Amino acid sequence: xxxxxxxxxxxxxxxxxxxxxxxxxxxxxxxxxxxxxxxxxxxxxxxxxxxxxxxxxxxxxxxxxxxxxxxxxxxxxxxxxxxxxxxxxxxxxxxxxxxxxxxxxxxxxxxxxxxxxxxxxxxxxxxxxxxxxxxxxxxxxxxxxxxxxxxxxxxxxxxxxxxxxxxxxxxxxxxxxxxxxxxxxxxxxxxxxxxxxxxxxxxxxxxxxxxxxxxxxxxxxxxxxxxxxxxxxxxxxxxxxxxxxxxxxxxxxxxxxxxxxxxxxxxxxxxxxxxxxxxxxxxxxxxxxxxxxxxxxxxxxxxxxxxxxxxxxxxxxxxxxxxxxxxxxxxxxxxxxxxxxxxxxxxxxxxxxxxxxxxxxxxxxxxxxxxxxxxxxxxx
Amino acid sequence: xxxxxxxxxxxxxxxxxxxxxxxxxxxxxxxxxxxxxxxxxxxxxxxxxxxxxxxxxxxxxxxxxxxxxxxxxxxxxxxxxxxxxxxxxxxxxxxxxxxxxxxxxxxxxxxxxxxxxxxxxxxxxxxxxxxxxxxxxxxxxxxxxxxxxxxxxxxxxxxxxxxxxxxxxxxxxxxxxxxxxxxxxxxxxxxxxxxxxxxxxxxxxxxxxxxxxxxxxxxxxxxxxxxxxxxxxxxxxxxxxxxxxxxxxxxxxxxxxxxxxxxxxxxxxxxxxxxxxxxxxxxxxxxxxxxxxxxxxxxxxxxxxxxxxxxxxxxxxxxxxxxxxxxxxxxxxxxxxxxxxxxxxxxxxxxxxxxxxxxxxxxxxx
Numbered sequence: 001x002x003x004x005x006x007x008x009x010x011x012x013x014x015x016x017x018x019x020x021x022x023x024x025x026x027x028x029x030x031x032x033x034x035x036x037x038x039x040x041x042x043x044x045x046x047x048x049x050x051x052x053x054x055x056x057x058x059x060x061x062x063x064x065x066x067x068x069x070x071x072x073x074x075x076x077x078x079x080x081x082x083x084x085x086x087x088x089x090x091x092x093x094x095x096x097x098x099x100x101x102x103x104x105x106x107x108x109x110x111x112x113x114x115x116x117x118x119x120x121x122x123x124x125x126x127x128x129x130x131x132x133x134x135x136x137x138x139x140x141x142x143x144x145x146x147x148x149x150x151x152x153x154x155x156x157x158x159x160x161x162x163x164x165x166x167x168x169x170x171x172x173x174x175x176x177x178x179x180x181x182x183x184x185x186x187x188x189x190x191x192x193x194x195x196x197x198x199x200x201x202x203x204x205x206x207x208x209x210x211x212x213x214x215x216x217x218x219x220x221x222x223x224x225x226x227x228x229x230x231x232x233x234x235x236x237x238x239x240x241x242x243x244x245x246x247x248x249x250x251x252x253x254x255x256x257x258x259x260x261x262x263x264x265x266x267x268x269x270x271x272x273x274x275x276x277x278x279x280x281x282x283x284x285x286x287x288x289x290x291x292x293x294x295x296x297x298x299x300x301x302x303x304x305x306x307x308x309x310x311x312x313x314x315x316x317x318x319x320x321x322x323x324x325x326x327x328x329x330x331x332x333x334x335x336x337x338x339x340x341x342x343x344x345x346x347x348x349x350x351x352x353x354x355x356x357x358x359x360x361x362x363x364x365x366x367x368x369x370x371x372x373x374x375x376x377x378x379x380x
Numbered sequence: 381x382x383x384x385x386x387x388x389x390x391x392x393x394x395x396x397x398x399x400x401x402x403x404x405x406x407x408x409x410x411x412x413x414x415x416x417x418x419x420x421x422x423x424x425x426x427x428x429x430x431x432x433x434x435x436x437x438x439x440x441x442x443x444x445x446x447x448x449x450x451x452x453x454x455x456x457x458x459x460x461x462x463x464x465x466x467x468x469x470x471x472x473x474x475x476x477x478x479x480x481x482x483x484x485x486x487x488x489x490x491x492x493x494x495x496x497x498x499x500x501x502x503x504x505x506x507x508x509x510x511x512x513x514x515x516x517x518x519x520x521x522x523x524x525x526x527x528x529x530x531x532x533x534x535x536x537x538x539x540x541x542x543x544x545x546x547x548x549x550x551x552x553x554x555x556x557x558x559x560x561x562x563x564x565x566x567x568x569x570x571x572x573x574x575x576x577x578x579x580x581x582x583x584x585x586x587x588x589x590x591x592x593x594x595x596x597x598x599x600x601x602x603x604x605x606x607x608x609x610x611x612x613x614x615x616x617x618x619x620x621x622x623x624x625x626x627x628x629x630x631x632x633x634x635x636x637x638x639x640x641x642x643x644x645x646x647x648x649x650x651x652x653x654x655x656x657x658x659x660x661x662x663x664x665x666x667x668x669x670x671x672x673x674x675x676x677x678x679x680x681x682x683x684x685x686x687x688x689x690x691x692x693x694x695x696x697x698x699x700x701x702x703x704x705x706x707x708x709x710x711x712x713x714x715x716x717x718x719x720x721x722x723x724x725x726x727x728x729x730x731x732x733x734x735x736x737x738x739x740x741x742x743x744x745x746x
Contacts, residue, residue, distance in 0.1 A: 022594070022733035022740075035553050039546030039619045042556035042564065044740070045595040050553070163728040164621065196730075350727030354600070355621045356541050 001206065002027045004066035004096070006053065006087065007073035009037035011164045012102060015195050016070055016202065017041060025203075031062050053083035059090030066094065068206045072102040077133035084140045092148040098212075099150055100205045103138055105158040105191065105217055105324055106131040110316035117325050118156070118215050128313060138215065145213055153205045154215040155198070158324060159229070159317075162195030162344060163351030171230055172357050174308070175237035181245040181308035183318040186227030190317075191324050193219045194344030197337040204333035216329040222341045226318050229345075236349045236359040245308045249315050389419045390691045391455045393479070395470045396462030397425040397434040399549045400484060404683045405461060410437050411684070417691060418457075422449040430551075450477040456694055459687075460484060463554045464562050468493040475504045482690045482700075484511045486571040487707040489562035491715055494708045501704060509690050509700035510707025512575045513682040516689075517643035518661045520576055521669050523629065523636065527580050533632025535581065535611050540627045542573055542640040543618035546599075556597060564597030565619045566714055573615060573640075574710040580629075581607060583709070589717035590724040592620075595740035600724060603717055644677040670701035 003020060007013040008030030020028035021044050030041050030048045041048055049062035053073065063069065069091055073083050091099055108116045109126055124135040141152045161167045174180035193201075201218040205211070227241065234240055329335040339347075352359045392409065394401060412418040420438040424447060425431035431443035442449070450473055458474035460467055460483040467488050474481050481501070487510050488494040501508040514520050526532055543565060554560035561567065584605040591598035599620040605613045616623060625640035637647040637656075649656035660677075669675040669685075672692035676682035686702070693700040723741045726734065 019730075019733060022729065022736040024736070035550040035555070036546055036548065038550075038553055038556040039565075040599050042596045043593050043599050045558070048553075163726075169621075347728040350725075354724060354726060355618070356616045356623050 001067045002029065002065060003068050003070060003206075004029045004031055004063050005070045005072065006031050006083070007071070007102075008032050008048070009040055010072060010074050011162075011166070012160065012195065012198065013070065013072040014040050014164070015162065016072070016199055017044070017046070019196070019199055021046065029062075029066055031059075054086050056086045056089045056093070059086055060093040063090055063094035063096055067097050069096055069099045070102065070202055070206075071099055077129060077136075080133045080137050081140060084137060085144060088141070088144045088148060088150060088152075091150045096150050098206055099141075099152045100202050101137075101141055101152060101154040102202075103154040103156045103215060104131075104134045105156045107135045107138060107156060108324075110313060111188075111320040112322050112324070114322045116322055118217055118328055128316075142213065151212040153208075153211050153213075155201055155205055155329075156215055156217045156324075157193045157198050157201075158191035158219060160193050160195055160198055161229075162348050163354070165195065165348065167229075168233065168348045168352060169355070169357075171233040172237050172352050172359070175234045175239040175243075176358075178239075178243060178306035179245070179308045180230060180234065180239070180243065181247045181310060182226060182230070183247055183249050183310075183315055185246060186225055186230060186241075186244070186318070188226050188318040188320045189323050190224045190226050190229045191219050191320065192222075192224045192229060192341060192344075194337070194339045194341065194347075196339050196344070200338060201329060201333060201335045204329075204335050208333045211332050214332070216333060216335070217324045217326050218329050218335060219324055219326050219337075220339075220341050220344070221337045223323055224341050228341070232342075232345045232349060233352075236352065236361065237357070238360065247308060247310055249319060250310055388695075389413070389416050390457055390694060391419050391421045391453075392457050392459060393422040393424065393449065393453075393455050393474070394420065394434070394459045394461060395424045395474075396460065396466070396484075397423065397427070397430040398461065398463070398551050401434060401461045403549070404680065405459060405687075406434060406437070407680075408683050408687050412687065412691075413438060417688075421455060422453055424449070447473050450474065450479075455479050457482065457690060463560045464489050464567075465560050468497055471497050471508060472500050475500045475506050475508070478504065478506065480506045480509070480690065480694050482509045482511060482686070483704070483707075485575075485707065486562075486567055486711050486714070487704055488711065489567075491708060491711050494704065494711055498704045498708065507690075507693060507699055508704040509686075509693070510702050510704055511686060512572065512702050512707055512710070513676070513679075513686045514572050514576055514643075515579060515702055516669050516674060516676040516682040516685040518663065518667075518669075518675050518677055519638050519642065519644060519646045520579070521675060522646060522661050523638065524580055526631070526636065527629075532634040532636075534609065536630045536632060537611055538577075538581070538613040538627070538629045540573060540577070540613070540615045540640075541618075541623035542616075542625055542627075543569060543620075544622040544625065546619040558597060561597060563714065563718070564591070564593060564601075565599055565617045566591065566601045566717060569619065570601070570615075570617050570714060570717075571710050573617060574713050575707075576627075577605070577613070577615065578709050578713065581605075581611065581613070583713065584613075587713075587716060587720065588722075589720045590722045592724045592726065593721075593741060594723070594737040601717070602724060641679065643679065643682060671696070671698055672701075 003026055005013045005016050008017050009032050017028050017030045020026050031051055033053055051058040051062040107122050122135045124132040126132050145152050159167055409420050420441045422444055423431045423435050423441050424444045428445050435441035435443045458479045458481045460470050467483055471481050471483050585608045586606040588604040591601035600618045603615040627638040629636045634648055634650045644660045647656050647658040670689045672689050674685035674688055676685045690700045723738055
């Protein structure tokens, strides 16, 4: 079974390529959108391809000889949605058997209602642009599926962590700058999945029979809170839970970007789009003028102390009270997480050290942990 | 070295119209052509369309698909901005045609080729300069002055992290093919970094080197250096993940920090104080890096400075600020690194992956 990995330079895609190439489990062909994206992949001698993901002819050529596609393309809504139809058409032409699409549990919201499962109806009217884009992406795959023979299976992981994960590096940065924070004392559920467990699920999704058109929630075996997630990283970085700011859930004003994204999807814009440009511009300006100006930050802020930057996404995620079920993935894909959360975290912290963060691994003494010379002084 | 001063303007041939030419040499040469200091006459690239596009803003420039122009067009300076695998042959051809050469870094894929290039320059009585433009940075020069003068005491150690996700607007995958690139982040960004390290501290007595190449080119590497003075240092480079991009040099009486890629600023913290001085360096009377009196506050200014520097050298019959004999030093250190290479610890790899990785890293199959 030969894999094509779209989005092969990203966190998930590059680990998939790394694992497939090193273990020899299956031949793998990374496909990236530009030459610049080859830096990480070029550690190996690979048969990579560079292709415009909106160009069916280029994609078809790049996919030739591949049986399965991992679609793990990341980006904003135009990127998320823009590649789907061309990839499906090219996969059809190239004779691909199945596409494994990496969706996200965020299609259910960042703090989903208890009892949420794969069967829960999705909404693309959520407060987060990314969530809506992923919902629309799933709908687009469903719409395209009857037009061809290529099967589509989707996975909905939540907090995917591991080497080169932003979740890991962000907490390390927060530890370094004293800006880590918890809502509800970090008791919210994190719904983690270690990257290698996700890769197992991806491989299961490529192999399992009779799952065409279905989506699966996947996670680690353990119940992990945000406190559980932060604690080992903070410790490795020489900080601890005492240093974490405890914050209340703030009320967020939508950003300009959110407002504009919302505006583009609004009935008003859809209504004025066919009008003459001048009228449309006038109406658009009026709508924008109605948006209040951003509030200037206080000159009297205490600049000597670090303060956390609480974002709407993290605030919502940290208030999650529902552990996503993965019974369906277990039953239909045969998915079984092989790596424990603790082991996944240990490997992730090992990567932090590899990447030059001043961390101490378990069993090391802090003074010797930062390698020779002055690595511990690398602190902006 | 016998050099005949050319009649103004300096007649230039450019080899290679990739990103460095498009983004940096093109604006510099356009500016200098307007000033009357240069005339871009010949542009070579195997991609005729790219060469023609480069020529467009220059009055006399003609695009060539091969190097035949060297035999029929009188020229003063060749700028070699091709992939590194072409540096030697194009430099030799230009020197043989009687031109001085400014060759992009690294000077060559290996020191043997670099030595042949240096010998050819000597034989033909023309200079060969290398584009290690950070030596024109004000803060690089400032650091060297502090080290040489021992104004803050001797250097005890240093730590350098440089790099982030690769974002050079590469026009082909030549950066990532062993055959064309010759090396990964060490040979690419590392040439600049190690040139600075050598410029400041000289050659190390010992080194340890590890990277993450497993059959391809390294995206991350780490070097530990030890000097006869007792000074130790580490250099970590990445084109995979964001590093702190900091240079930290610990003197006996103070710590100096520079931001990677920044040409002008410095932070100085004197021992015993919990505050630091941070800001742009101010040039005082007589401040200069080169014989031509050039120094740079930014990356683009450094490009301008190095081109002006070689033009000055041609006109004055002198040598450029960074001749190939300097350019080869970092390449020697890089070769020493590759000869001593080990695989970086990657604790996220499963045991069978690690075994395969080690095998691939030493040139074996999986």
